[in-house]
Structures are given as C-alpha cells and as structure tokens.
Amino acid sequence: MRTTRLYLNQSLSVGDTIELDERAHRHVVQVLRLRPGAELVLFNGQGGEYRATLTEAQKRHSSVSLTGFDPRDTRPALPVTLVQGISKGDRMDYSLQKATELGVSRIQPVLTQRSQAPGDPRRLDNRLEHWRGVVISACEQCGRNELPELGGVISFQAWLGSEPDSGLGLVLDPRAETGLSGLVPPEGEVSLLIGPEGGLDEAEILAARHRGFTPVRLGPRILRTETAGVAALAVIQGLWGDLR
Numbered sequence: 001m002r003t004t005r006l007y008l009n010q011s012l013s014v015g016d017t018i019e020l021d022e023r024a025h026r027h028v029v030q031v032l033r034l035r036p037g038a039e040l041v042l043f044n045g046q047g048g049e050y051r052a053t054l055t056e057a058q059k060r061h062s063s064v065s066l067t068g069f070d071p072r073d074t075r076p077a078l079p080v081t082l083v084q085g086i087s088k089g090d091r092m093d094y095s096l097q098k099a100t101e102l103g104v105s106r107i108q109p110v111l112t113q114r115s116q117a118p119g120d121p122r123r124l125d126n127r128l129e130h131w132r133g134v135v136i137s138a139c140e141q142c143g144r145n146e147l148p149e150l151g152g153v154i155s156f157q158a159w160l161g162s163e164p165d166s167g168l169g170l171v172l173d174p175r176a177e178t179g180l181s182g183l184v185p186p187e188g189e190v191s192l193l194i195g196p197e198g199g200l201d202e203a204e205i206l207a208a209r210h211r212g213f214t215p216v217r218l219g220p221r222i223l224r225t226e227t228a229g230v231a232a233l234a235v236i237q238g239l240w241g242d243l244r
Contacts, residue, residue: 004032005041005049005140007147012044017055017065023133025062028054040064043145048072074145076103078241079167079189080233083159085112085196087225092127093134094226095194100138100148102233103242105189107135108151110159114198117153124153156204160211167191169213172232173205174222176215180235183214190236194229 006024020028028034036054042064043049051068082099086092086109099107109131111117117124132150139147154162163169168186171193193200193208199222200208209215218231237243 003039003041004028004034005043005143007136007140008042008044010044012042012046012050012066014050014066014069017063019061019063029057029059029062042066043139045145045147047145049145072145074143076105076237076242078103078186078237079105080236080241081106081108081189081191082229082233083108083110083191083193084229085110085156085194085200085225086115086117086153087196088116091197091224091226092131095229096131096134096150097138098226098230099233100135100144101142102230102237103144104148104233106149106151107131108159109153110156111153112156112196112204113201115196128153156207160207163191163211165212169193169208169211170216170232170236171200171205171208171213172218172228173215174217176217178214178216179218180216180232180239183216185240190240192229192232192236194225194232196225199225 006028008021008024034054034057036057038054040052040054041049042052048069048071050066051070052064052066054062055065056063080103082104084095084107087095096107135147135150167189169191193213205215218228223231234243
C-alpha cells in the first residue's frame, strides 16, 4: 500500500507531535479517511522528508507524530525555469503539474497577447493560489521534497525586461531549423518559453530572439500548449538533466 505524502509549510523535527493544517487534515481525514496508526510521510520543502504516524483523526482536527527523518535529495540536476504563457483552466493546471513532476526549478506565468486570463487582479490572485495548490499536490504525488518556485503573474514585456542574460534561453517555434538535440549542452540554467493556446505571436517570438532566446522546434507537428511544455521538458531532462 502506498504511503501518503503531505506538504506542511512549517518547521518539522523528529519527536514532535503537530496538528495538520486545514488542507492536509481535509485530505487525510475527509478524503482518504485514514485512522490513527496510519503511516505518513511529511515534507516542508527544506530538504528531506519525515516519517510520521497519525495519532489523532477527529472531524475538525488531526495530529501526527514525527518518528524519523530521511535526507533523500530530490533536487533537479539541471536548473530549468518554465516560462508559461497563461492558458485556460485545466490546460494551465496540467502544464504546471507535469512541469513539477519533470523537475523544473521555477515556474513563471506570463500574460501574453493570446493568454486567456481574467483582467481582475483579485481573480488572478485566486488563480495563482490555485496553481500553488496544483504544484504542492504534484510534489506530494511524485516524491519531490522541494517545491519549485512559482513566480507571480507578470506581463510578457515585464518578464522579458527582467530575464537575466546568463544561461540558455529557449523559445518554441515550429518554423525553427534546430531541434533540442542539435544544441550545445548548457553550462548553466535553462529557461523555456512556452506560449498559451494559439502560441506566441510574431512580435513576442521576435522579442524573445532579440533577448537572446534560441528558437527550437519539436518535430514536424504543432503541439498544444500543455503538450508542448511537457514534451520539451522531457527532452531537455533526457538530454541534459536527471532523465539521462
């Protein structure tokens, strides 16, 4: 039987008995219906993971006892930033979930010309909070002990002006002459720019190229935004990262 993994945003130490936060409590007691004595694994993003036992499972609160620590290191070998043009609900969720599983170090959502996103800042904040939940759940599922950094929503132009010059920048362009396997292995971090539904427009691709991003293609077919990011990240990790 698979052991349930939970992220807790708090200090953890072997020997402590702690109360689960609302999200973790709801998942353990209301969704999984675990009972006292169940074995859990907890992590807080600070490295390693903790073995724990569910000691109390009430309707409104639950607690666990931390019984051991495993320093297992799941940090990605290659630092990769996914710069994702904001797409519609489930597609964006899928992109962030799979990017987390594939070991990105950072995710930067950007508003592009073709992004499908609410104009109300409060609704954008709500979506960002939802995306944090998607990233946390993906880490719990895939065994990551650290969370990729999730940047705040910014415009494409604002992101372009803040992008550092170091590292390898890549932008997907179906008309590019080069694939990922034809590139020189990067010496530092990689930034991957993915457009939303409909892709990046011509001006955005040109601006990224002027900023030093290398256009690359993924074969002869045009992929959906949620497929393109997953495919490109898998190839990047297979060529230069921890899927080699």
